[in-house]
Amino acid sequence: MYPDNFRYTKEHEWVSVDGDTGTIGITDHAQSELGDIVYVDLPKVGTHLDQGKSLGSVESVKAVSDIYSPVSGEVTAINTELADHPEKLNTEPHGDAWLVKLKLSDPAQVQNLMSSADYQSYIGAEK
Amino acid sequence: MRYLPKSDSERREMLAACGVSTPEELFEHLPEAVRLNRPLDLPPGISEYEIVQYFRDRAGETALGYASFLGAGVYSHYRPVMVDTVVSRGEFLTSYTPYQAEISQGTLATIFEFQTMICQLTGMDVANASMYDGSTAVPEAAMMAVRATGKGRVLVSRGVHPEYREVLGTYAKHQGMPVAEFGYVNETGGIDLEDLERKMDDLTAAVIIQSPNFFGIVEQVKAAGEIAHKRGALLIVLFTEAVSLGLLQPPAEADIVAGELQSFAISPSYGGPYAGIIATKEKYMRQVPGRLVGQTVDSRGNRAFCLTLSTREQHIRREKATSNICTNQALIALMATVFMTVYGKQGLRELAEQNLAKAHYLAGKLDRRFTGSFFNEFVVRAPESVNKDLLKKKIIGGLPLGRFYPELKDCMLLCATEMNKRADMDVLAEVAAIKPQPQEQEVIA
């Protein structure tokens, strides 16, 4: 469920790294808390993101949640499919419904994030 | 008290169930320091008849029985009887905001119709379920433009209603949104395009104009739009006389239309309550403040309506909301909806044509200050003594402009609608045509 090669944040985002490219998304726990996702607000390509700062938001009918960037870098791609199919975030949060790809400015930042096991005990504790 | 439905015995039963014998005991937990230890200094309650009498007496000290040629943002139009019939239904009058869609389909359907008709009237794609009024719709539209463009500055025409500009100023001051004004052409009364061009820059989020403007002049919306769009600003077009849209081209070049619907069967009522609107293009939909009603289906697959895109609003987004607004003027918007239905496609045009005819008849007899084309309002040169003389004949004349435009202190703003009789217009023209010299005035006094 929570891929081992992802890193996780306390705010329920994940990041996966391939060289100096990072892919960011929200976790299955996050989408389940939000309910049916109706809209995603993403940054423009070229935007610089800072670790821990808001990169956009995810909306359900009754709630909206900021998405905080797990790492710093420059946005190279955004998942435009989500504009027409926000519901994919409910079904594929760890796969097809990634949010943004970015060129990492500091790949070492990933070290400080939670592993899959740590994240799972974190959400287990939250309950 | 007739609104309290408990009998004494019922009250005693309920008190007993609460474990007390007097209602005062329910307040014993309040700290002594906060309690009001005396009765309120207000007279005892009065009967229904006395209440009616009280307000009748107040009405006796108003302009009851006078004809009026005042416009300036609030217009005298006939209110079809059906409007009050519909809004007096308890299901519309005494119902709550339609958060529970299953038992609010009546309200939701009428708001959906309202939103549709406003789009049809203004030529925009999306309209909200109304704002407090036209004056507060202006800063809301400006804040929308700031959010949409990421720029901070706003340019507003002096032809926009002066009190609307004041409200914009109050909101803008605390948003860190600088507001600058551009002028009107002395001869025509329309916006000074050169002045606008000069004051335009790349930091401007919106250019705000009103058409017809405060002087009644129809503005060059297209030209203003070109200047705004060239520099990446949005064009906000405002209207205060909704009936004008029965005849005038809707502002296609506008990015946001804001306006006041008081003309649509909303009583002037000394300044409120009214209903404002914001309408816009599809791409700005998520920036719209206030309530929005959307179409959907229920679990049985039948068409149904509900409040939607609520995540823009205060109760969810809290400090990041598009606005702090909680209300929509639902009952007032419903009055406008019934009005638009009663008149319909043909009627609204015919009504506007009548307004045009009445105003042009009157203007033809007077000394117009501006040469621009006008709908049902216009500015004339006339001394204040004209109004004094008209009052003696139980006619309220125009609005002297000196209080808002010192350079126009020898002028007044007149409005003629379908409610103004030819006979009264003839009297007004007669009185205004007599321009007494100062010494003549003294003799008359």
Add this chain to the structure above:
Amino acid sequence: MIEKVTPHITQNEPLLFERSSPGKKAYQLPELDVPPVDAAGALGAENVRDGIDGFPEVSEVETIRHFTRLSTWNYAIDYGMYPLGSCTMKYNPRINEQVARTEGLAWAHPYQPEALAQGCLQVMAHLEAALMEITGMDAVTLQPAAGAHGELTGILLIRALLEKRGNPRKKILIPDSAHGTNPATAAIAGYAIENIKSSETGGVDLAALEQAVTSDVAALMVTNPNTLGVFENEIVRVSEILHAKGAMLYMDGANMNALVGIARPGDFGVDVMHLNLHKTFSTPHGGGGPGAGPVAVKKVLEPFLPAPRLKKIGKRLAWDYKRKNSIGRVKAFYGNFGVLIRALAYILAHGGPGLRNATMDAVLNAVYIRKQLEPYFDLPYKSPNMHEVVFSDDRQAAKGVRTGDFAKRLIDYGFHPYTVSFPLIVHGAMMIEPTETEGKREIDQFIQAMISIAGEVESDPQLVKTAPHLTRASRVDETTAARKPVLRWKPA
């Protein structure tokens, strides 16, 4: 066992545009008594529209049927109780509708000469005075059009005063139990928001407050009684803590229905507050508005009130525009005068003793409901409640039924739901406010309904989770409405 309602045949009705066909009319204008004017000639051909595409054309009979049929799809106070917490859905007296339509008042133009507006000015002066007495404050403005509008006005007043003193400051403290308009308003007024946690009894945590009030804090926005229906017993101390640091106390007056005639905010340290005339003072909600949000202030804030202000010149009243410290206008003209008339009529009908009695009945009704429902629902905050009570859905959640589902099943029993999921500090909140205009019978039926549904949660939770079942429209798909918004009718 559902006592209050029986399913019934209601008429179907399309949208106006679906009823429309060219040539149908519901109007007739009088003959023009002046010569007609050619529009293209007068306005320029390019300024004249072709027609209003899609605008309906229906007959008078169809108009009346259309709106009447739609109205029957609504619940309303005239049908029964709305137990909505913090909304104060009390009876809307019909006499108020009539007097608001008194011709000289309803047709008054805001720019008519003051000599011909004395009646209107007297109404406003009378209401200002009554509200001052009720709130214990020194001055009132009737200009704001709604509660949130009043909140904004109030915060702007605070900013203006602090600016005059040299420093407008940067933040506003807001309890985590606050209504969403509070933080939204503070943001529009240019302040940052800092949340203050509530204590275990649900009030403002004094220790947290002492810590949080720095010289950067402009004000605390408090609701009293708070959104749990509990009186802030430490309110005087709260005001002292704020005032000691030069900060101000703003009170959201949404819950005034618990205080009128009993306690006055001006007496317990509030500097500025707004009132909701459409709550405490019975003006109708009308499906979502209009309202009015007068703001009452202590003397120190009076110079900053929106212009113009009412003043007396001998026996006459007039508008005073010479207010150089005013924050400016928050709305064109003078306020929602039509709503003000209704509120004044309400005050006149009750009078001083009547207003106090109304408050006492409002609290009695809410305490009675609490006592009857306590055995069945989790009550997270045990302090004495006033005009409203907040339960949580914890017990029902154990069976998978949340407050929103429970509320939908209440509809089948013939009631509008209580306030769902607010305040946020209560998990799965069920906020109930009956108001004083509910009699024992209606309240007992409500209590029976709540208890019956609590039983259904145990025996047949699915029934509750998929409610309502008996309404014309069943649960609507809000998700699709938000994913693919359709905000207007379009021809096929």
